[in-house]
Amino acid sequence: MAVLCSGGSLSMRYYKDNPLYTRIYIFLTLITFTRTNSPVNSSCKSKPSSNLKISTPVYAQVHKSTDVSLKIRDKMINLAFVGDSGVGKSSLLFSYAIDVNPWAVPNDFTSFKTEVDVKNESFDVNIAVCNHPEKIREFGSVDAIVLCFDISKPDSLKSAKYGWMYALRYAHPKVPILLAGLKRDMRMRYRTHKVLYLNEVPQKPLKEKEGKKLANRFDNVHYIECSVVGTEPKTVIKLATKEAMLYKNPRTTSCC
Numbered sequence: 001m002a003v004l005c006s007g008g009s010l011s012m013r014y015y016k017d018n019p020l021y022t023r024i025y026i027f028l029t030l031i032t033f034t035r036t037n038s039p040v041n042s043s044c045k046s047k048p049s050s051n052l053k054i055s056t057p058v059y060a061q062v063h064k065s066t067d068v069s070l071k072i073r074d075k076m077i078n079l080a081f082v083g084d085s086g087v088g089k090s091s092l093l094f095s096y097a098i099d100v101n102p103w104a105v106p107n108d109f110t111s112f113k114t115e116v117d118v119k120n121e122s123f124d125v126n127i128a129v130c131n132h133p134e135k136i137r138e139f140g141s142v143d144a145i146v147l148c149f150d151i152s153k154p155d156s157l158k159s160a161k162y163g164w165m166y167a168l169r170y171a172h173p174k175v176p177i178l179l180a181g182l183k184r185d186m187r188m189r190y191r192t193h194k195v196l197y198l199n200e201v202p203q204k205p206l207k208e209k210e211g212k213k214l215a216n217r218f219d220n221v222h223y224i225e226c227s228v229v230g231t232e233p234k235t236v237i238k239l240a241t242k243e244a245m246l247y248k249n250p251r252t253t254s255c256c
Contacts, residue, residue, distance in 0.1 A: 076126070077116070077241050080127075082146070083148035084150075087148050087149055088183050088228070090129070092236065094228075097112075114237075136167050142175050144177075144240045144243045144244035146236065151181045151205050165214075176246070178223075178240050178243065180226060181225040182227070184232075185229060222239075222243070
């Protein structure tokens with residue numbers, strides 16, 4: 001039988017008489033020494049591992065994803081082109097589509113999407129067309145409105161004033177409006193070929209000051225004239241996009 005010493009270990013005399021137990025004793029002693037003096041073990045006790053990754057809190061992840069969605073939302077602009085039928089809205093948008101991408105001209109101009117670059121930033125612009133003031137309320141979110149009238153038809157300016165402007169301000173009181181006089185080239189035709197012009201069109205074209213006078217009667221209404229020639233349609237849509245940007249981000253400085 002083995003005899004225990006005061007330290008609780010087997011007597012060395014017993015190990016000397018039993019070589020097998022001597023080997024086991026030495027093996028267990030080495031394992032115990034290695035575990036207590038291991039550099040890995042000591043480093044773990046002294047300082048945490050530098051490879052540990054701290055996970056982002058859930059609320060921070062939600063806030064980050066919300067910021068991304070807000071940025072995407074800010075890049076989306078909703079424009080509305082309104083006015084009486086026949087004033088030239090579709091012709092303006094068709095000319096714009098031809099200028100931007102003649103290989104992807106939409107078949108229907110009542111609503112379509114395009115991309116507009118403003119100060120090296122690209123915006124997804126949704127354009128909707130409306131021919132009746134009663135349908136203004138059917139529009140959802142509108143960031144800017146282009147109210148069109150025909151310069152060669154004075155009655156269309158009266159309709160813009162009495163039939164459209166008050167309805168727009170009632171439905172969208174704070175949305176910026178561009179009062180756009182279309183077919184500006186008709187005024188030049190009148191100046192150069194007055195007799196021929198009056199034979200085709202019974203009325204003189206409107207003067208620029210008449211359109212500006214109407215725009216000045218209302219808050220947040222700007223006046224612009226254009227035709228379907230050259231890059232003028234692109235200028236109108238780009239200006240409307242800028243006004244929409246200022247409306248969605250009031251803190252943004254003027255980008256014109």
